[in-house]
Amino acid sequence: MTPVDSTLPERYDPQAVEAKWQAIWDAEEAFRAEPISRDGVPPSVPDRPKAYVLEMLPYPSGEAHMGHVKNYTMGDVVAHFRRRQGWVVFHPMGYDAFGLPAENAAIRTGRPPEEVTRHNIARIREQLRRLGFSIDWQTELATCDVGFYRWTQWLFLRMFEKGLAERREAAVNWCPVDQTVLANEQVIDGACERCGTQVELRQLSQWFLRITDYAQRLLDDMDTLVDWPERVLTMQRNWIGRSEGARVTFTTDDGVHEIPVFTTRPDTLFGATFFLLAPEHPLVPQLVNGRPEAAVVTEYVRQAARADIADRTATERPKTGVFTGRHVVNPVNGEHIPVWVADYVLMDYGTGAIMAVPAHDERDFAFARAYDLPVRRVVSAPGMAADAPVEAAEPGEGTIVNSGILDGMDVAEAKPAIATWLADQGLGEATVGFRLRDWLISRQRYWGAPIPVVHCGACGVVAVPDDELPVLLPQVDDYAPKGMSPIAAAEDFVATTCPTCGGPARRETDTMDTFVDSSWYFLRYTAPNLSTAAFEREIVDYWLPVDQYIGGVEHAILHLLYARFFTKVLYDLGYVGFAEPFARLFTQGMIYYQGAKMSKSKGNVVAPDEMVNRYGADTLRLYVLFMGPAADDAEWSDHGIEGQRRFLDRVWRLVAGQEGDALIDRPTRDALADEPAALALVRKAEATVAKVTDDIGERFSFHTAISAIQELVNDATKARAEGAVTGTAGAHALRFATQTVVSLLFVFAPHAASELWQALGGERMWVAPWPDVDQAFLARESITVAVQVNGKLRDTLQVPAGLSDADVAARAKASAKVQAVIDGKDIRREIVIADRLVN
RNA sequence: GGGGGCGUGGCGGAACGGUAGACGCGACGGUCUCAAACACCGUUGAGGGCAACCUCGUGUGGGUUCGACUCCCACCGCCCCCACCA
Numbered sequence: 001m002t003p004v005d006s007t008l009p010e011r012y013d014p015q016a017v018e019a020k021w022q023a024i025w026d027a028e029e030a031f032r033a034e035p036i037s038r039d040g041v042p043p044s045v046p047d048r049p050k051a052y053v054l055e056m057l058p059y060p061s062g063e064a065h066m067g068h069v070k071n072y073t074m075g076d077v078v079a080h081f082r083r084r085q086g087w088v089v090f091h092p093m094g095y096d097a098f099g100l101p102a103e104n105a106a107i108r109t110g111r112p113p114e115e116v117t118r119h120n121i122a123r124i125r126e127q128l129r130r131l132g133f134s135i136d137w138q139t140e141l142a143t144c145d146v147g148f149y150r151w152t153q154w155l156f157l158r159m160f161e162k163g164l165a166e167r168r169e170a171a172v173n174w175c176p177v178d179q180t181v182l183a184n185e186q187v188i189d190g191a192c193e194r195c196g197t198q199v200e201l202r203q204l205s206q207w208f209l210r211i212t213d214y215a216q217r218l219l220d221d222m223d224t225l226v227d228w229p230e231r232v233l234t235m236q237r238n239w240i241g242r243s244e245g246a247r248v249t250f251t252t253d254d255g256v257h258e259i260p261v262f263t264t265r266p267d268t269l270f271g272a273t274f275f276l277l278a279p280e281h282p283l284v285p286q287l288v289n290g291r292p293e294a295a296v297v298t299e300y301v302r303q304a305a306r307a308d309i310a311d312r313t314a315t316e317r318p319k320t321g322v323f324t325g326r327h328v329v330n331p332v333n334g335e336h337i338p339v340w341v342a343d344y345v346l347m348d349y350g351t352g353a354i355m356a357v358p359a360h361d362e363r364d365f366a367f368a369r370a371y372d373l374p375v376r377r378v379v380s381a382p383g384m385a386a387d388a389p390v391e392a393a394e395p396g397e398g399t400i401v402n403s404g405i406l407d408g409m410d411v412a413e414a415k416p417a418i419a420t421w422l423a424d425q426g427l428g429e430a431t432v433g434f435r436l437r438d439w440l441i442s443r444q445r446y447w448g449a450p451i452p453v454v455h456c457g458a459c460g461v462v463a464v465p466d467d468e469l470p471v472l473l474p475q476v477d478d479y480a481p482k483g484m485s486p487i488a489a490a491e492d493f494v495a496t497t498c499p500t501c502g503g504p505a506r507r508e509t510d511t512m513d514t515f516v517d518s519s520w521y522f523l524r525y526t527a528p529n530l531s532t533a534a535f536e537r538e539i540v541d542y543w544l545p546v547d548q549y550i551g552g553v554e555h556a557i558l559h560l561l562y563a564r565f566f567t568k569v570l571y572d573l574g575y576v577g578f579a580e581p582f583a584r585l586f587t588q589g590m591i592y593y594q595g596a597k598m599s600k601s602k603g604n605v606v607a608p609d610e611m612v613n614r615y616g617a618d619t620l621r622l623y624v625l626f627m628g629p630a631a632d633d634a635e636w637s638d639h640g641i642e643g644q645r646r647f648l649d650r651v652w653r654l655v656a657g658q659e660g661d662a663l664i665d666r667p668t669r670d671a672l673a674d675e676p677a678a679l680a681l682v683r684k685a686e687a688t689v690a691k692v693t694d695d696i697g698e699r700f701s702f703h704t705a706i707s708a709i710q711e712l713v714n715d716a717t718k719a720r721a722e723g724a725v726t727g728t729a730g731a732h733a734l735r736f737a738t739q740t741v742v743s744l745l746f747v748f749a750p751h752a753a754s755e756l757w758q759a760l761g762g763e764r765m766w767v768a769p770w771p772d773v774d775q776a777f778l779a780r781e782s783i784t785v786a787v788q789v790n791g792k793l794r795d796t797l798q799v800p801a802g803l804s805d806a807d808v809a810a811r812a813k814a815s816a817k818v819q820a821v822i823d824g825k826d827i828r829r830e831i832v833i834a835d836r837l838v839n
Numbered sequence: 840g841g842g843g844g845c846g847u848g849g850c851g852g853a854a855c856g857g858u859a860g861a862c863g864c865g866a867c868g869g870u871c872u873c874a875a876a877c878a879c880c881g882u883u884g885a886g887g888g889c890a891a892c893c894u895c896g897u898g899u900g901g902g903u904u905c906g907a908c909u910c911c912c913a914c915c916g917c918c919c920c921c922a923c924c925a
Contacts, residue, residue, distance in 0.1 A: 235843080238841085238920075239921075344923040346923075361925070363923050366923090434924095435922095553919085557920085628851055635851075637865095642864085643863050644863085707852090710862055710863075839906060
């Protein structure tokens with residue numbers, strides 16, 4: 001520790017102060033967390049509460065932006081706060097380092113992606129350090145580290161063993177210019193995010209993780225996530241999209257093919273007047289083979305395949321389809337209904353085939369109108385005749401009609417009744433459909449973790465044995481995608497031998513989606529350098545689940561759902577003892593500037609570095625949290641940040657003149673008995689501690705916490721300027737209030753507060769206990785009571801604390817202002833809220 | 840089409856059924872300065888009054904309550920997520 005020098009420079013110079021304290025924190029490893037398995041050494045588990053405080057790791061695309069600053073500042077406030085409350089805090093940092101942007105930069109500049117990425121990481125790390133975050137830098141990792149992706153591959157193999165990772169053919173997004181598949185999130189309005197080309201659907205063999213196997217549990221376990229924003233839970237529920245219905249099997253009229261459909265309206269089965277297949281449905285070619293309709297149907301299927309995705313899925317698009325010439329038999333009534341192919345039927349939801357009930361489904365109704373197909377009412381709204389014509393689809397409630405055994409039931413009764421009947425006849429069953437799709441993790445890209453399998457002519461797809469991991473990403477010269485991953489061109493890499501039979505084999509050349517990396521990185525932080533396992537059960541079980549996770553709401557679905565899925569798989573495999581990774585989640589709002597999201601292309605970026613240079617890191621940290629509620633979007637204000645710098649200057653001036661060699665204790669109430677101004681100031685300090693503690697710990701309301709500290713500074717400054725706090729007792733109260741300001745301010749502005757704390761005679765601010773509240777000071781002997789008449793404020797009274805309700809009411813009635821209003825009128829009712837008001 | 844959220848001064852926002860507008864920005868006035876900028880001090884919801892004070896005010900209209908920015912219903916206006924999901 002540097003020797004105590006309690007003279008404070010006259011002017012606050014953030015650059016000097018920040019450099020000084022950052023160096024001290026580094027030298028002392030101030031924010032190193034135990035227990036971490038750094039070298040496989042067993043940890044000692046402290047007998048204190050723990051807090052794993054985690055912010056979503058940055059994607060190192062270049063520079064840290066204001067969103068990062070806000071995100072990491074929030075996490076840092078929580079980390080400091082819990083640390084000073086005596087909790088064991090773990091606050092790590094890493095980089096989501098694989099992925100497209102680095103690869104694109106490589107293609108553009110000719111520099112290898114690894115080099116680009118390492119350069120960007122160094123840059124972001126420097127920025128994070130300049131902002132003074134209390135990160136345990138010993139656990140820093142990048143997902144592109146061999147020591148990390150080796151274990152990503154290991155996790156993939158565990159899923160492969162369990163059948164949760166599988167290779168199968170599917171329709172995927174394909175960019176014809178970039179010659180690669182794209183993730184859904186890389187398709188913007190049907191176009192490739194890189195080149196703007198309209199994306200096509202292609203049938204390709206791809207690797208999927210069977211997240212759909214976990215759909216129900218992902219839904220059920222949400223009930224335990226009580227500390228997640230309702231909005232995020234709702235989004236996940238909608239994304240998983242559970243719907244109850246029935247699977248019903250239709251049969252072609254020649255009896256050859258059985259075609260199951262999924263429907264949420266089995267009660268309308270008798271209203272099915274035609275049958276639809278998705279263009280990609282595998283039976284389509286067989287059904288039309290050799291028929292006169294074959295040419296037309298084949299052409300329609302080809303057009304559908306070529307149509308870009310945005311177009312094909314546009315709701316307002318007119319319904320189109322072609323008749324196959326074939327019929328299927330409706331199992332409930334034996335009717336033969338025509339089979340059409342229509343592109344509004346999606347292959348990857350349900351079974352890719354539907355029964356069409358035009359009377360009670362808007363889309364089917366539109367299709368029936370377009371092609372002049374029959375419409376039959378099977379649900380009748382109250383008061384409506386069973387044969388009333390259907391003018392528009394009626395998807396609502398009503399009584400079942402024209403439906404044999406179901407007639408007379410209402411919709412809710414008919415659903416289970418028909419399901420039971422179908423099950424008895426062996427024609428179907430009640431079932432549940434999910435909107436959630438399996439997770440396509442294949443990427444025909446270079447910069448990702450290679451999928452650790454080989455393809456053997458004799459043995460098929462074979463896992464790379466654990467002891468041969470990692471499958472290292474090979475060096476290549478050309479990163480441009482050519483329809484296959486660039487690593488396919490590395491013959492040394494591709495040519496290998498089969499681990500099972502020893503014969504010649506070829507390596508898989510797809511790499512993994514980067515969301516795989518971010519689905520488990522929070523586990524690896526607990527053992528960042530461990531070379532014998534991905535992590536150690538004892539350690540992850542100590543730290544996890546994450547106590548506070550913070551990040552952007554844009555990850556509400558994908559990342560958060562994938563990470564939950566991974567955790568459940570690991571739980572089932574016995575590698576971890578918890579089924580949910582993030583106990584408490586906070587999603588922050590975005591920062592806008594000049595009315596738009598900050599972006600380089602719009603040229604409306606406010607660079608964090610520039611703000612640190614101009615105002616200091618502490619000012620920037622204060623401002624990003626002061627802008628408004630942390631969960632809300634906020635507009636950056638060039639003037640607003642100046643206000644926070646003025647605030648720190650004001651705190652600096654408040655401390656100046658009060659330097660000393662030692663901190664002081666809270667004054668006693670007796671000592672302040674005859675000093676009302678001093679007493680009021682100490683009271684304010686206590687109230688501020690109470691509010692700031694609640695705002696940070698319970699409410700995640702940082703802007704009001706900062707406001708509260710500002711109020712205390714204003715009160716203290718004013719009391720001193722007015723000479724209200726003179727003499728021993730007054731000076732004592734002022735210094736106590738000042739000390740409290742610095743102590744609370746620390747979590748937001750750690751550098752300045754550390755410096756000021758030292759000037760006041762304190763030592764390591766970051767381990768100083770969080771101030772407690774002396775309730776005795778919050779209790780008051782005199783209280784301001786509001787007096788209302790008919791709900792309107794008429795007067796305020798000073799009354800002694802603990803005065804009986806009747807006495808308070810009597811005093812209220814005696815008030816001249818109240819008399820003026822109630823004069824001559826009867827008082828019907830008196831309401832007295834203790835210590836609050838009289839009505 | 841389905842789901843979720845939000846409407847408070849000139850602006851960001853505070854008030855978790857009990858004195859609406861804390862805190863900050865901006866604006867205005869003052870001090871400092873030859874001057875300006877900075878900084879500091881003060882005023883700042885609207886209308887009225889010389890005043891102390893009074894009246895009106897939380898998108899609109901109803902309701903519950905002694906009392907509603909807050910709870911309930913309807914409407915208007917914005918924002919976000921999902922979307923031919925059968």
